[in-house]
Amino acid sequence: MKTRQDFEALDTADKLRALKKQFVLPPGVIYLDGNSLGAMPAATAERTRQVVEDEWGVGLIRSWNDANWIDLPARIGDKIARLVGAGKGEVIVADSTSLNLYKVMSAALEQVKAQSPDSQRRLIVSERENFPTDLYIAQSLAQQHGFTLKLIDSSDELPAVLDEQLAVLMLTQVNYRSGRVLDMQAITAQAHAAGVLVVWDLSHSAGAIPVDLLAANADFAVGCGYKYLNGGPGAPAFVWVNPRHADKCSQPLSGWLGHSAPFAFTTDYQPAPGIKRYICGTPSVISMAALECGVDTLLAAEPLGGMAALRQKSLDLTNAFITLVDERLAAEFGVRVASPRDPALRGSQVSLALAEEMDGDAYAAVQALIARGVIGDYRAGKPNLLRFGFTPLYLGFAEVWDAVEHLVQVLRGKEYLQPRFQKQGAVT
Ligand SMILES: Cc1ncc(COP(=O)(O)O)c(C=O)c1O
Structure with missing residues (x-):
């Protein structure tokens, strides 16, 4: 079984790692929901400020042509x-x-x-x-x-x-x-x-x-x-x-x-x-x-191999996640992978289902993870799903390790039973 050090070594060897600098992500957050709402690029705040203050504020209607x-x-x-x-x-x-x-x-x-x-x-x-x-x-x-x-x-x-x-x-x-x-x-x-x-x-x-x-x-x-x-x-x-x-x-x-x-x-x-x-x-x-x-x-990934290189890293991330789920969550908690195991048939996300008797706890489990800074989401259905997106632009291998570790803690400590995690928001 691989260790966290092995995952850190994968990050060190990752040629796409520098692309993460393009994003602003809050410290302590492992963001696994880029499949639902991508993270904020660092350039966006300045660019939108420029559009609002300079192009609109100063250029006014002239900007339709000038800008x-x-x-x-x-x-x-x-x-x-x-x-x-x-x-x-x-x-x-x-x-x-x-x-x-x-x-x-x-x-x-x-x-x-x-x-x-x-x-x-x-x-x-x-x-x-x-x-x-x-x-x-x-x-x-x-x-x-x-x-x-x-x-x-x-x-x-x-x-x-x-x-x-x-x-x-x-x-x-x-x-x-x-x-x-x-x-x-x-x-x-x-x-x-x-x-x-x-x-x-x-x-x-x-x-x-x-x-x-x-x-x-x-x-x-x-x-x-x-x-x-x-x-x-x-x-x-x-x-x-x-x-x-x-x-x-x-x-x-x-x-x-x-x-x-x-x-x-x-x-x-x-x-x-x-x-x-x-x-x-x-x-x-x-x-x-x-x-x-x-x-x-x-x-920006084009000089580094573009979508093909991003795809390879995405598969490496999701393969690593699935392996860890199998090793650490399947036997002890009955967690199942609800996405295709064949990498060729899998996009850039992995969904998990809890053991049948815990299906009703899936929403709360996601909330408990979010409280720990691991942001994925929940999709109701049969079975209910814990859904995790793996965006190779800003996600590293050690974060995959940490996300699984947090899920182990959530399930082992039955944190999902806490009433604060049961309350459902308008958006899941
Ligand atoms: C496959 C698919 N189509 C469309 C949408 C959303 O469409 P809209 O941006 O119009 O809300 C989603 C949103 O998650 C989606 O997953």
Whole structure:
């Protein structure tokens, strides 16, 4: 069995270790929730101050041109494109993931209807365990467009549903509960062979695992700015449409900044060419400035091997965590790993389930850990999960060791039974 010294040695040998300096993290905190809200980059406070005090305060409305505010959605989109295998000019930053999903799902459904007005293709398929916002958006769109949403229990069922009734497959590449990764390239190819369009939610993949949208020949993708992209709470999201569809599909939120000539102020909507039509209204400049700082923390890894190097470290971290859980928590407390053990099938998170008779204590166990400075989160379900994100940009191996040690203490001392840990906040 490895010791803490072994983990410290891994930190010393870690070539990505210097990237941690890019972040402000409170002392004494082991932050294992970057999959939910990324840590704050050190550059963000100064950059947002500059935007507020200098660009807004002094530049006033001139800053739309002088400080290039108007270019933010495309400029940050181009940076995100480097992380998800998209081309320049193919990604735009706008709105939230839910809204962008609404836009691309509508575009996909419209395309199917236009191409085959009389066809049988009136089904949307997704996974029951997909993130709820994806399912809610699809439910609403199915109703509006006269489609039916069918939910499958596992991706193993995919081959059976890829038929002439299916219009759009809507999948999240990395599952928010288990962290399981779907094979984007293989699934997209199978779907296309059956004449089916695929919409990918990259919320837990962008900045977490290497993604290659163009190599996969994917159709549409959206993703979150506040998780692994470190854009800050409620950061704007991104959207990508394969250039082969981009000029063909329209999206329903036809706002003025998605117009081909917004400052012509014409009466009729004429969509901008390509991805720019996915902009609806005015960009949230301060939030975008913060998001850019977050995306830059990932691009800073490019000279050190980029997403491939980050992925390797992420797997080393999650493998180390799983080994320690097996060694120290499985036999004594019945803790189970609820994420795939095969590294190829695992994103940058590991979820744990407590022994069956302790399932109801999962929330309190997470609170007890947080009180010790180990911040993960809790996801209700069957089973309830303790969820831990491992962000290689700012997490070290000794912290993995310490996090497990804290969990051992929480369980051994039954700290989760303390009443202060039972009270549930509005956000878990
Ligand atoms: C897969 C997935 N999609 C979307 C979202 C959130 O979307 P929004 O930013 O619109 O709230 C989340 C949030 O956790 C998510 O996990």
